[in-house]
Structures are given as structure tokens and as C-alpha cells.
Amino acid sequence: xxxxxxxxxxILAGTLFAASVVIFLxxxxxPGDAAAFMLGLxxxxxxxxxxxxxxxxxxxxxxxxxxxxxxALQGDFGLSYTYKVPVAELIGDRLWVxxxxxxxxxxLSTAIALPVGILAAARRGGPADITVMxxxxxxxxxxxxxxxxxxxxxxAISLRWFSAGGFPGWADPLAALKxxxxxxxxxxxxxxSILARVMRSALIECLGEDYIRTARAxxxxxxxxxxxxxxxxxLIPVLTILGMxxxxxxxxxxxxxxxxxxxxxxxxxxxxITQRDLMVVxxxxxxxxFAVTLVTFLVDLAYAAADPRLRTRR
Amino acid sequence: MTAxxxxxxxxxxxxxxxxxxxxxxxxxxxxGMQLEPPGLDPTAGAAGAIDSVTYANVFQGLTRFxxxxxxxxxxxxxxxxxxxxLTYTFHLxxxxxxxxxxxxDAEDVKFSLDRARAEDSVNAQKGLFAGxxxxxxxxxxxxxxxxxxxNGGFLFxxxxxxxxxxxxxxxxxxxxxxxxxxxxxxxxxxxxxxxVLTARDDYWGDPVSIRTATMRIIADPTAAFSAMxxxxxxxxxAFPAPENLAMFEGNPEFRVTVGTTEGETILAMNNGAAPxxxxxxxxxxxxxxxxxxxxxxxxxxxxxxxxxHFAPHNPAxxxxxxxxxxxxxxxxALLAEAGLSDGFTTTLKLPxxxxxxxxxxxxxxxxxxxxxxxxxSNIEWAQWLxxxxxxxxxxxxxxxxxxxxxxxxYARDDYYFDYHSPAMQELMAELTRTTNPDTRGEIxxxxxxxxxxxxxxxxxxxxxxxxxxxAGLQGLWENAPTPAIDLTGLSWxx
Numbered sequence: 001x002x003x004x005x006x007x008x009x010x011i012l013a014g015t016l017f018a019a020s021v022v023i024f025l026x027x028x029x030x031p032g033d034a035a036a037f038m039l040g041l042x043x044x045x046x047x048x049x050x051x052x053x054x055x056x057x058x059x060x061x062x063x064x065x066x067x068x069x070x071x072a073l074q075g076d077f078g079l080s081y082t083y084k085v086p087v088a089e090l091i092g093d094r095l096w097v098x099x100x101x102x103x104x105x106x107x108l109s110t111a112i113a114l115p116v117g118i119l120a121a122a123r124r125g126g127p128a129d130i131t132v133m134x135x136x137x138x139x140x141x142x143x144x145x146x147x148x149x150x151x152x153x154x155x156a157i158s159l160r161w162f163s164a165g166g167f168p169g170w171a172d173p174l175a176a177l178k179x180x181x182x183x184x185x186x187x188x189x190x191x192x193s194i195l196a197r198v199m200r201s202a203l204i205e206c207l208g209e210d211y212i213r214t215a216r217a218x219x220x221x222x223x224x225x226x227x228x229x230x231x232x233x234x235l236i237p238v239l240t241i242l243g244m245x246x247x248x249x250x251x252x253x254x255x256x257x258x259x260x261x262x263x264x265x266x267x268x269x270x271x272x273i274t275q276r277d278l279m280v281v282x283x284x285x286x287x288x289x290f291a292v293t294l295v296t297f298l299v300d301l302a303y304a305a306a307d308p309r310l311r312t313r314r
Numbered sequence: 315m316t317a318x319x320x321x322x323x324x325x326x327x328x329x330x331x332x333x334x335x336x337x338x339x340x341x342x343x344x345x346g347m348q349l350e351p352p353g354l355d356p357t358a359g360a361a362g363a364i365d366s367v368t369y370a371n372v373f374q375g376l377t378r379f380x381x382x383x384x385x386x387x388x389x390x391x392x393x394x395x396x397x398x399x400l401t402y403t404f405h406l407x408x409x410x411x412x413x414x415x416x417x418x419d420a421e422d423v424k425f426s427l428d429r430a431r432a433e434d435s436v437n438a439q440k441g442l443f444a445g446x447x448x449x450x451x452x453x454x455x456x457x458x459x460x461x462x463x464x465n466g467g468f469l470f471x472x473x474x475x476x477x478x479x480x481x482x483x484x485x486x487x488x489x490x491x492x493x494x495x496x497x498x499x500x501x502x503x504x505x506x507x508x509x510v511l512t513a514r515d516d517y518w519g520d521p522v523s524i525r526t527a528t529m530r531i532i533a534d535p536t537a538a539f540s541a542m543x544x545x546x547x548x549x550x551x552a553f554p555a556p557e558n559l560a561m562f563e564g565n566p567e568f569r570v571t572v573g574t575t576e577g578e579t580i581l582a583m584n585n586g587a588a589p590x591x592x593x594x595x596x597x598x599x600x601x602x603x604x605x606x607x608x609x610x611x612x613x614x615x616x617x618x619x620x621x622x623h624f625a626p627h628n629p630a631x632x633x634x635x636x637x638x639x640x641x642x643x644x645x646x647a648l649l650a651e652a653g654l655s656d657g658f659t660t661t662l663k664l665p666x667x668x669x670x671x672x673x674x675x676x677x678x679x680x681x682x683x684x685x686x687x688x689x690x691s692n693i694e695w696a697q698w699l700x701x702x703x704x705x706x707x708x709x710x711x712x713x714x715x716x717x718x719x720x721x722x723x724y725a726r727d728d729y730y731f732d733y734h735s736p737a738m739q740e741l742m743a744e745l746t747r748t749t750n751p752d753t754r755g756e757i758x759x760x761x762x763x764x765x766x767x768x769x770x771x772x773x774x775x776x777x778x779x780x781x782x783x784x785a786g787l788q789g790l791w792e793n794a795p796t797p798a799i800d801l802t803g804l805s806w807x808x
Contacts, residue, residue, distance in 0.1 A: 040360025
């Protein structure tokens, strides 16, 4: 297990280094810079040059790369060009919105998807299964921003139960959770649909395995066999999908963030790219690489927990 | 009955009074804005959103604009101008303090003006201060500005948000912790979500009625509509969804105003590259465009047609739309005369604003009618600034120039239109030297005609200021002579 962990951690470090180089180079070639963006249409060339110098944009690329990585290793991610505050602080604030939103949406989608998927598999071919298959097909087909707008039209404009968007901060945890509810539902619906279908098909596959027949032959009921033997084996593909959904949601929720005007990470990146605040963009990109790698790592560990064979094989 | 009536009246009056007291008690407002300011220092950035938050609320200058664009006294209560027009003596208001408690005096004025025009200045409108030769402190309440040549627009220049007075101790940190002389301080800024302004208790000027103003950042037009409809907001100046305005207009809970801005929306042309370097070709382009169709299609009918680069609400405006009236026949004839009877192909680079994208599609179709093929490319702002503005790698583009009184850009040799006219440059120099308002108006008229007759660009429409507010909120600016959400006159009806 220790060797397994060490190897995984080495891969994590290598991925981060390679990603930092790719991110930096990719951002070097896109046209435009923060200084020109900030100064607008009446700017004189000498003013732009003065601002470039002030922001350190006039230094050689290698120097800026080393400055960034050197700082990052010491926990200093630099100052945002446009906001003039530490990037770490900006990202931290946004994470307090994006991370809870992601977890909320994942919790909702898991809470809906797993029972529904299990039910559909257990009653395969029955009315419950057909309903679930139809509903999840719809859930995947409906674009989540449209669904979000419908939620706003109903719950914010007509019923006025929720506000149309925004985030009041965590000073009042209940208000914060309430603000995240509609966005979480909008995000969870398509995720739950996918997850329910994966759960169903994985379980159906397991139910056809020899060990289930053996378990039934021992005298277990269909339900007991499903709970004790099939379910655990069916969790592996479900965990994979969950891991991927987490990585997607953490910054991929940008459209939903826009609909509900939430100050999340997705919008920060978008804004950073628009304003050429590359200090923000490269750090968020690196953070995402880190998050995805870390989640993959955790999912691998979860596999090992779910399937003991994976532990001994390595 | 007769006995009851007075009682009923009294009861009604008492109820009315109670309602009035309740209404008067409301002293907060929630405002929607589409773009978040990058920082809050108006002297170090061109973003209109900086001024939207800080102009007149947090920072003040020697002079300021009122909602119609008239220059009125602010921190300078009066001034004298020497007969040669070179020396301005400003008498400052007594007892002005910054929000950190320190006193604002002539030294702060000198510091602010010297900083804005310094060699390493990062002021986006450094050009406003170009004519200043020296700033002298005569006494704590008197400051003298000496110009190198007369400048009839000097008081106007000082009214810009970029010319506000800041203190040397806090100037460097204003972007994150603004300290100004205005009636409000920034009490909270949740990045990406909202900025909260709170009224100062120690404000030196007229008391304000709104104590707390929350400005919420809502970028998406549909979300802006929802937030207004759901009652999350009290007002949305520069409302971004003109297609939904009718729904508010029909609702007595809301009030819709359509005002003007300083945004001349133009189809800019690269005067330096063939075939648009030929005036006949540019004139052909101008005649091929039907402004009404563009305004109806791209702006849902909101917007005033313009025939030159000048705001129609300005007294000096001259209506020159006839010079470039919609006339496809004339357009074809001009193209034939220029040897392009088969038309030509050029690029149309569109920044991300919806007015540009939507106008672009319509104009491309209209130009195709006369044989001009445009290749549309949708680009982001930073790309636009790099490709079009800096490197002039473009044929045509659509853009709104929102700076007030910016006709002077046509006299700049380094500007992206690549238009070089000694006549126009002379007119602008003459304008700067002239202080008499009537003569200035006359020169501005000649300048408008000069650029209209040279068909530098095709002038489309003046960007409107669409504002949706809750009925009962009064004192809002209906026009935007400069980007600003002036809270000082704002109040709830009693």
C-alpha cells in the first residue's frame, strides 16, 4: 500500500509540473494583454507601456514562469492584475461557493440516482423501470441552463419562494444553503439521470453473474442477493462517474453560475480570460488540474476499498 | 353621513401619514449592474464600471457633471480664469474631509493633478491633463493651475471620473480600499457578487437620503430580467435586455426610462488599407446601411440615428444623417466609380457586446446587397484591443465610443481609424484654444461636418440608456453623460 501511495503521489507531482508548463505556454500565445484591456479606447501608448511595466508584463517569459512557480511553491500565487488582490484570496472566496455547490449537487444527484437506479434494475422491464428510463432520458436531453431558467421562472418570479440568484455569503448558513438550492437542483438533474442509468446497467450486469446464481442457490432471496453481493460490485462504475462529475462540476458549472449570478470559480476563470488577468487564469487552471488529479487519486483509493482484489494486485 | 365623513377623512389622512412614514423609513437600495469593476480606482483604469460605482458617490473632482452633462462646481466652489485663458485659480470648499478623516486641501489637488500627468502615470485619460504646465498651491484652500496654452475644455476635463481628487497617503491603495471625499464609503465588496456603499456620518456636504446601496453584479441579460422581476433589485441602470422592456412597461410596479449616453456606435473603417482608403468606397459603405433597420433589429427600436461622431443631446450637435442616407443605388454607382463594380471582400471584426454582434449581422446583409462581402469574425475584447485597436489588422468593426466629447480622436495620428486630416487637426487645435462657448459650438459643428463628409466611418446610432426601476424610486439619472450611478439625489417617494 505504501508503494502504491508513493507512486500515485509521484504521478500527481509530475502531472502538475507538466500542466504548469502547458498552461503557461498556452496563455503566452493568446493575443491581447491586461494593460491594454484596463486602459480602454482613449489610452496613449506611453500609458499602456507604464502599466505593463507596473504589472511586470514587460519581463521575459522564462522569468515570469519561474516567478510564478517559485511563488506557488511557497504558497504565493501572485497578485491579480485587475483586482490587485492576492489570487489565492480570490480563488479561496470562489471555492466557498463552488465547492459547497458541487457537493450539494452531487449529494442530491446521488440521493436521487442510486435508489432510482437500484429500483429500476431490481424491477427490470417493469413499469418502474420504464418510467425511470424515460425520465432519465428526458433528464439528459434537457439542457440544464433551460431547466435552471424554468426553476427561476417558477420559484423566483411566480412563487417568490427563492431569490432569482446571487449568494449572500456563509454568515447565515441557512440563507446560503437556500441560495444554492435552485442551482444545485439544476446541476443535479442531468447528473442524476446519467448516474441512475449507470447504476441500473451496472447492477443488471452484476445480477447476471455466476456468484449471484450461487448466492440464490444458497437460499438467499433475490433482494438479499442484490443487497449483499451485486450492489457492492456494481459501485465501481458508479464511483468512476461520480469522480468525473465532481471534476466537471467544480468549474464546469459556469453556465449555471451565470443564470443564478453566483460568484463561483467558473465565472472567475471566464472573467479572467476576458480581461486577460492571466495571473488568475493560470492559477485556477493549475488548481483544476490538481483537483482532477486528486479526485482520480481518491477514486482509485475508493476502488481499492470497494474491490479488495485491486489492493493485492499492486 | 355628514358626521362620519370628517372622521373617515381623518382616518384616511392618518393612514396616509402612516404609509408615508413607513415609506420614508426606507433608506436602502439594491442596484443591478452588468459588469464588475476590476478595481475601484477611477484614476487607474478605463472601465466604465469603476465610475458607475465611485463617481459622485465615493470620489469627487474639482468640477463634476450633472445628469445632463453640464459642468457644475464640486470640490471647487468657484474659480477665476485669467484673461489670457492660461491661469485657473480654484477656490476649494472649506471643511472637506476624506473618508479616513483627513482634511482635503490644495496640496491634495496638486498631488492628484501632478500624479495623473506624470511620466509613469497609468491614468487611462492622461490626455485630459496634457495642457497643464504647473499646479501651484497658493494657500490651503486656493490652488492655481497654469496651462501651456488656453484650453476651452479644461473645466469639462476636470469633471471626468479620471480627474478626481485623491490623498497622497491612500492613492496607491484606492483600487481595493478607496478613500475619497464623497458621501459614501465602500463597506463591503464580495468579488463577483456585490459591492456595498454606506453613507458617511461625517460627510461635509448636503445629506443623502439613501444610507445603504448594494450594487449586485449580474452579467447575464436573462438573469438581469429575472432578478428585476423576482423583486431582488430596485433598479437596473443600463438594463441589458431591451427585448424584455415591454414587459416592464406594462407593469405599474415598474418604471422604464430611455435616456441617452455618450456612446456613439459606429461602423469603423480602416482608412489606411485598400479599398477602404478610397473615400468613394467608404461613402458607398455608408449609403448601403439603413440605420432604422439596424436600430430596430439590433436594439429593438431603442437608439437615436447619428450622422457623425457626436452625441445628439449635446447643444452643438448637427444632424448630418442626410449625408449618409440609405441609398443602395448611389452605393453601387460609387463602387463602380471606384472601379469596384464587382464589389470587394473585407473583414468585419465584432467585439462581444450584443449591440455589435446583432448590428454586425444586419449590416453584413445590407452590404451584401450592394456587392460588398464581409467576413464576420466574432472576437473577445482583449483580442479586439490587440488586433483592431493596436495593430489595425481589420477592415471594418462595430464599436460604441462611450467617452464624453471624444470627437478629438479623429485628430489623433496614432488612432486605429488611420485617418489623417490636417484640416480636422487644425479644427481641434482651434477648439482647444477657444474659450467662448458660442465659438466652440460653431467649431464643433465644423468638425462634425468634416468627419461626416470624409466618411471616416459609418455612423450608426447613439447607444440609449435603458433603466428599469421600481416605481417610487426617484432622482435617478435618466441620461449618462459619463458612466455613473449617482446616489446623492436618490430617494424613495413618500
